[in-house]
Amino acid sequence: MGTHVIKMPDIGEGIAEVELSQWHVKVGDMVVEDQVLADVMTDKAMVDIPSPVHGKVLALGGQPGEVMAVGSVLISIEVEGAGNVKESTQPVVAVKEAPVVASKVEAVVESKPMAAPRPAAVCQGPMVAREADERPLASPAVRKHALDLGIQLRLVRGSGPAGRVLHEDLEAYLAQGQSNASAPATAAYAQRNDEEQIPVIGMRRKIAQRMQDATQRAAHFSYVEEIDVTAVEELRAHLNEKHGATRGKLTLLPFLVRALVVALRDFPQINARYDDEAQVITRLGAVHVGVATQADIGLMVPVVRHAEARSLWDSAAEISRLATAARTGKASRDELSGSTITLTSLGALGGIVSTPVLNLPEVAIVGVNKIVERPMVVKGQIVIRKMMNLSSSFDHRVVDGMDAAQFIQAIRGLLEQPATLFVE
Structure with missing residues (x-):
C-alpha cells in the first residue's frame, strides 16, 4: 500500500490561493476515481475537486473556511501500489474534522409564496x-x-x-x-434558548466581501420609476400562445434585456466599467447582461453575452440555461464574469421598491419589482393596468442623475410601446 497526495490544483487566471469551502469526505472514507472530494471557492466560482484515484482517506489538509495556496497539500489517500510519495515523508497530518455547519439560508426566488412550516x-x-x-x-x-x-x-x-x-x-x-x-397546540409557544453560530465561509464570504466593497467604493444612488407593462405582457402572452410550443415560453426578462440593449445605444456611459484605481472609464459596445440568480450557495450573476445580437427567444434560452447552471453549481468561471450591466429581479417577491447594490466595476444595475394590477387614469378614464416599478442604482462617480433618469425613462418608453423594441 502507498500514499497518494492530492495538492490544491492551479485553477488558472493567475489565482494563487483559494478558500476551502466544504469537504465531501472524511478520514477513513473509501473513495473512487472522479468522486468529488471537496469544494473550493475562487473569486468567481465554486470548483469541485475530484479524486484521481481509488483508495481510503488518510488525512485532510485543511478546514472549511481556510484559505489555501495553490500547490499546498489538500488530501492524502491510501492506495494500492506505491502511491506518489515516500512513506518516510508523509506530507499531511490528520486534522480533527470540524462539524459541518449550515450556511445561512437566503430567500429563494420562486414564482409563488413560500409555504408555511408544517408540523414536525x-x-x-x-x-x-x-x-x-x-x-x-x-x-x-x-x-x-x-x-x-x-x-x-x-x-x-x-x-x-x-x-x-x-x-x-x-x-x-x-x-x-x-x-x-x-402535537399539543402549546408547542408553538414554547420558549427557546438555542443558539447557532454560522461561520461566514465559501460563497457567503465572497458575497459579503463584494457587497461591502461595492458600498464602500461606489457612490450609490437609486432611481425608481413605475412602468405600465400591460402592452408588453399582452405581447408576451400572444407570442407564447403562437410560438411557445416550438420556440419556448417567454418570461418578461428577455423583453427587459432587449429594452436595455436598445436604450444603451443612446447612453453608452451607462454600459461601462470604472477602474477607480486607474481612474479610467471603459465604455463597451458589447452588452453583456449579468442576470442575478439565487442559488443554494448564494447569489450568483451568470452573464448573457452579446445580448445586442440575440433575439427574444435566444435571450430566453440563454437566461434559462445560465440560471440552471448557476443553481446546480455547474456554471463556469467564464459564465460568471465579464458583465457590463446587471439585471436583478425577485419575481413575485419583488416588492414595491428595492435599492440594489452595484456589481462592481459596473456603473449601473437595473432592479425589477413585481407586477401588480392597479386602477390608473388613462385618457380621463379609470382603467385596470398592470404596473411594475424599476428600482435601479448607479455609480454617481460616473453617471449623472439626469442621465440615469433619462435612461430609465427610455426603458419605460420601450416597454410601454413594445413595438419600438424591434423598430430599427
Whole structure:
C-alpha cells in the first residue's frame, strides 16, 4: 500500500490561493476515481475537486473556511501500489474534522409564496443513528426545506455522495411516516434558548466581501420609476400562445434585456466599467447582461453575452440555461464574469421598491419589482393596468442623475410601446 497526495490544483487566471469551502469526505472514507472530494471557492466560482484515484482517506489538509495556496497539500489517500510519495515523508497530518455547519439560508426566488412550516414529521420507518450534535451533509436549500417540513435532518438517511441529504431524501422520509397532527397546540409557544453560530465561509464570504466593497467604493444612488407593462405582457402572452410550443415560453426578462440593449445605444456611459484605481472609464459596445440568480450557495450573476445580437427567444434560452447552471453549481468561471450591466429581479417577491447594490466595476444595475394590477387614469378614464416599478442604482462617480433618469425613462418608453423594441 502507498500514499497518494492530492495538492490544491492551479485553477488558472493567475489565482494563487483559494478558500476551502466544504469537504465531501472524511478520514477513513473509501473513495473512487472522479468522486468529488471537496469544494473550493475562487473569486468567481465554486470548483469541485475530484479524486484521481481509488483508495481510503488518510488525512485532510485543511478546514472549511481556510484559505489555501495553490500547490499546498489538500488530501492524502491510501492506495494500492506505491502511491506518489515516500512513506518516510508523509506530507499531511490528520486534522480533527470540524462539524459541518449550515450556511445561512437566503430567500429563494420562486414564482409563488413560500409555504408555511408544517408540523414536525414523525417517521415510522428506519432512521439514521446520529449523535444529537452531529450535523449531516446538506445544502442550505435542503436544510431550509427540512425546517419547513418540521424534519430533524440528523434523522434522515442521505443518498448523496458521502451521505449527503438531498431533497428526495426528505420526501422519502415523509413517505415513511405521517405528520404529527396530535402535537399539543402549546408547542408553538414554547420558549427557546438555542443558539447557532454560522461561520461566514465559501460563497457567503465572497458575497459579503463584494457587497461591502461595492458600498464602500461606489457612490450609490437609486432611481425608481413605475412602468405600465400591460402592452408588453399582452405581447408576451400572444407570442407564447403562437410560438411557445416550438420556440419556448417567454418570461418578461428577455423583453427587459432587449429594452436595455436598445436604450444603451443612446447612453453608452451607462454600459461601462470604472477602474477607480486607474481612474479610467471603459465604455463597451458589447452588452453583456449579468442576470442575478439565487442559488443554494448564494447569489450568483451568470452573464448573457452579446445580448445586442440575440433575439427574444435566444435571450430566453440563454437566461434559462445560465440560471440552471448557476443553481446546480455547474456554471463556469467564464459564465460568471465579464458583465457590463446587471439585471436583478425577485419575481413575485419583488416588492414595491428595492435599492440594489452595484456589481462592481459596473456603473449601473437595473432592479425589477413585481407586477401588480392597479386602477390608473388613462385618457380621463379609470382603467385596470398592470404596473411594475424599476428600482435601479448607479455609480454617481460616473453617471449623472439626469442621465440615469433619462435612461430609465427610455426603458419605460420601450416597454410601454413594445413595438419600438424591434423598430430599427
